[in-house]
Amino acid sequence: MTLRIALLGAVNSIHLRRWALALVERGHTVCVLTQHCMVDYERLPSSVETVVLPYRGQAGYFMNARFVRDVLARWRPDVLNAHYASGYGTTARLVGFRPWLLSVWGSDVYDFPTKSPLHRALVRGNLRAADAVASTSHCMAKVTHALAPTLGQIAITPFGVDMEAYADAVPMPRAQPGRWVVGTVKTMADKYGIDTLIQAFALLLASLQASDPDMARQLHLRLVGDGPQMSALKQLAAHLGVAERVQFVGHVDHAQVPHELAQLDVYVALSRLDSESFGVAIIEAGAAARPVVVSDAGGLPEVVLDGVTGLVVPRENPQAAADAIECLLCDADLRQRMGAAARRHVAQHYSGDACIETMLKVYERLVARQPVIAVKPSK
DSSP: OOOEEEEESOTTOHHHHHHHHHHHHTTOEEEEEESSOOOGGGOOOTTSEEEEOSOOHHHHHHHTHHHHHHHHHHHOOSEEEEEOTTHHHHHHHHHOOSSEEEEEOSHHHHTGGGSOHHHHHHHHHHHHHSSEEEESSHHHHHHHHHHOTTOOOOEEOOOOBOGGGGTTOOOOSOSBTTBEEEEEEOOSSGGGTHHHHHHHHHHHHHHHHHHOHHHHHTEEEEEEBOOTTHHHHHHHHHHTTOGGGEEEEEOOOGGGHHHHHTTOSEEEEOOOSTTOOSOHHHHHHHHTTOOEEEESSTTGGGGOOBTTTEEEEOTTOHHHHHHHHHHHHTOHHHHHHHHHHHHHHHHHHSBHHHHHHHHHHHHHHHHTTOOOOOOOOOO
């Protein structure tokens, strides 16, 4: 079935852009409607029609409804997929197009509804108005159901990863001869627990200085990403006496992520909030055949097979994280085995192809006026 699909959401999201391009590659016709401004690297090719709506900010989600309605009347899609239950979900609800799918993303159901009873009522109303709701993870689906208990089944539609981008990735005894490198690729923001990672690194370094001085001398922490906590995190590294071992790389283009992951022996993600609803960075590390250490926050444990593709530790527990990282660094066979298992797991459950096919099945059921079912390959 060839579909005409309208995507209503933030075009500056790499996930939305990937979705649009993947759908076009499969022969579908796609139109993206957005009130977010684009910079050059975010622009979609001409194969995807992009409509930039006239109004911005919070008011835009209400004021743009008439313009979206006019575009849809002209474009005549088979299905509308609004992304984010708060802003764009409000626009889609006001437009009144049928059928429409509302995809929840994280902060829209974890954080936005806690601001006031009015915010909660708005999201609940948007969820109830949609013909179907989709979530990237089971844990976020549970939170969404708690907001709107009368919802039917929520479709599980994970973000996928382009396995070809990591085609050269193989489990390695050591990423860089003469160096042991642990690290992460995340925004330097409080919710992602980068401070916990720096604390864990300091504990790990002290432990190895006592048990394996040679490894300790070669140990480094590599932090890729920018964000509001950058200055505070640098101060923390200095306070803990590890500043010379911590490299703050700053922002890199997403195309460089495979290169960055290739430099790590162990990938670490120690988010502290459940609003980390899906571990995209973790499946990217898995695609790069890197074993991971993750916290038990939100959707992170959903994408890791504990003891098989990585290790899950309690959130905000630097000692537990340090112990898990040390376990992987000191056991080459375990590192390679987990890295290989991680790549197989991602290829089977989270490849871009598999995840797009899952989303297409949801669209097709909506177009056929059939109830959406919550389907995701089991671990």
